[in-house]
Amino acid sequence: MNSILLAAVGVVLTVPSASMVLAQSMWELTPYKIRLVLAADDCVELEPALKNDVLPAVVTSLDYAAAARWEISGEICPPELRSVVLGDWKSLDKDLLPEEWRDPKQWDKIILVVVSQGIDGLHLKACDWDVALESFGVPVDGYAPDASQLSEAVEATVRRAFTPQARIAVIEPDAVQLRLRAGALPARDDQLGRVEAGAIFESFVRYEDRFGKARAIMRVPWSYLYIDRVDDGGKLISSVYSGLRNAFSARRRGRVRQITRLVRPQQGTTRLVLFSPGEEKTPLVGYDIYAKSPGEEHYQRIGRTDFQGVIEIAPVDVSPLRELIVKHGSRQMARLPLVPGLEPVLEAALPNDDQRLAAEGYLIGVQDELMDLVTRRTLLLARARRALENGDFETADRLLSEARALKTREQFVNELTQQQKLAVCDDPASQRRVDAMFDEIKKLVVQFLDPSEVESLTQQLAQARRNK
Template structure:
């Protein structure tokens, strides 16, 4: 029987089987002989563990140039009169003027830990210090079920106790997200407070009967004996969760106790975990706060250009949400002449960054707009920073910058030794489109030089020279950073080697002249028959530095210079070349032949009665 015949005769059978399968699925666990309250009932959806408040929905992926920024604004204030609730409506109206189409904004009060840090020194806040305050569950990796524990709900199923401090327990209960009795919050039922502070909690970690503790992320990362597996509990105000949920986080600090009031804002790019510059403003009235806060947010916002194609000296980027912009003067666009900071993030298989952040001494200069794409020149201290394979775990972007400072302090120090400044090094500026170089200045006693911005171009291409040799290429945007430090291989040893070689070469020239002078005097005395004075002069000539002596001294000094230079192959090559040229010069001009010729002349004079025989006409003509 053929397959076609079989299926043509089995219509009723197939319909019956389909009905049974549908009924089996509809009955669920009870049809498979399981109780509703059995083990299967407590299994939770991993998605709900990672984002307790999220609804299960399919998110449509937007094209990058039509994908608006997800932005979160955290407000930190020293007065209860100024908070997210009092600012939200008016501030949103101000922001909508520029960002209505390109931002999806949420305005909230900053978490307590973030607000506390921001109110101290906003300009020094970074991702590591913020994330270090997040409460996490540290589970011992030596735990028998550590492999099975992935979410906070798993800790409640596989562990019997989580230790924490009383203050931390109260904080967690106040920040809990979702139903306390839900399976994902099962870990709350085994949470126990101990007497003492965080130090006592860390001491408890060393005990064998301790399975897990609830501490800050910063402390959890220091636990090594045994190593901790970090689990993020489902509570509100977690910096890590906010960084994953938003593209940009703005922290706004408002000081009302001063007169006038002070407003400061800073942008945090979550993909690159990068904090930009701080924008500052003053305001005299509470009614003007939304306008001033909005102005600082507009000032610190850095549009993102995704690097789609990168060469050695150029790159092409696609500006995010640029397809949603209708105003050519929008702050969400990148224009010709803008400078961007190139950044690269490389993730592991779990999505955690292996390397992340801006490239050292590198900038992108927008040269041409091609629709929503921007063509840029890539200027870097070393080549190849943006090149590489394209894959899902590597992200390359550029963030537009706006210099806000009057100048940048450049400091040069020896590689690996900040306490050894490079003194008196020459700084030159090279034209971006040409080859001419202009002298800017020399580093001072501490290796420092102030570099100011220019009116023509924000980007300046600096070169470091010493003794005529180019040591480094340093692209810089003066005013972007208050201070920039270059860790360079010092050129002092090469200069010392060059000075020594010049001394040796001068000695060779002097010695050559002395030897020729001795030769002339000895030959003159032999021709006159003054044999004894000629032999005395010959003995003095023998005691002059020889080829072997000079070559041995050079060999010792060359080894010393190479050892002092270390692993700098470029400087080693230059030193080797200088010594090689000098050895050739020594071999050519300082050799034993002159002394041997004079010794033979003395022997001839002795055989001729103490006087050289007169030269023949042919020898005279040849001479």
């Protein structure tokens, strides 16, 4: 389960310096160092063919196709790593991996391919281990009817498993420019690692020690770059979709690197779980979810969280990327871009807004009551004034008595003050909103329930009676 809190991730945005431009050029001229690891699962009789025929053929073919972009080599999975390679890649313990698999100076990518025997032929499963990011990409499947076609199937599966990296080169007011790793190097097959408009990149921040080893690696939450177009020279012009402020940076700060990686969309849904921060993780029930895809102008309501604070987010045909907003009543609580199916479960901690919504509902009722009271009071005073002008003092006195019997300004303000004391929110921002709403209603009460109007008309009635 991928638990992500909506923490503020502050990143300073700057104009690239000359050294940054040089580093970016080196990035585009640096080939990938790729290690291909083949393993046979429950078909050990295939291992000689994998070692002697398939592995050399695949490495030779990919080396020729990639030309200067890849430096690729391969090996059959060592016995001590079989349990790791044949296990669940998503839940893999990184400490079980060889040291060189976590050293970007040794490799950039470790591409694992597992071959298993099925009733209808040979089934393949491949995944891209990104050494700098210390994470797997999305597993892909392959198939070969028999061993004679295994080399071609392995190569095709490796091509689909490979996930290109990119760096942020320039941040413009309305777009972000990306540069692909090894993008300036020639390749015989331009389809290898090709990125087109509509592609999606996710971002990671790698914190290194003085030896270049990772101290921490953090995926930037709720943030994606959507490729709008690919310009001449391989520039990827992208739009930012993020629930954070300043989620992306073109600046390398000391031993901190921000690297983006291509996202391989998957079929399936993502279970979005909303809860309030704290040990209890109280589910946020009844929060409305709206969504739109890149290129769409308006959000459409797609549902509401259930009693567990859960809603299933399904993919759509327009784009794998969905930009969600969470609303509670009239308040927008969060913006949560995601790719349905990429993660089975995503969690978001948001302030519990129930007390604010309850206060908002109460104050809407108070507004209606105030409007009704002001209307009745205005009519009574108008009729009393007309009766006074016509010399009908008894009617004027009766109407003024009815006006004085209505709820007074002091009573209204006292009731609001008592309710405001009960409207306590855990979230400071919600509390400020609640207090502001109460203060606004109090101003309206003071403005429209001025007791001097009744007092003035009462004095006029008394004076008229004395003058009669």
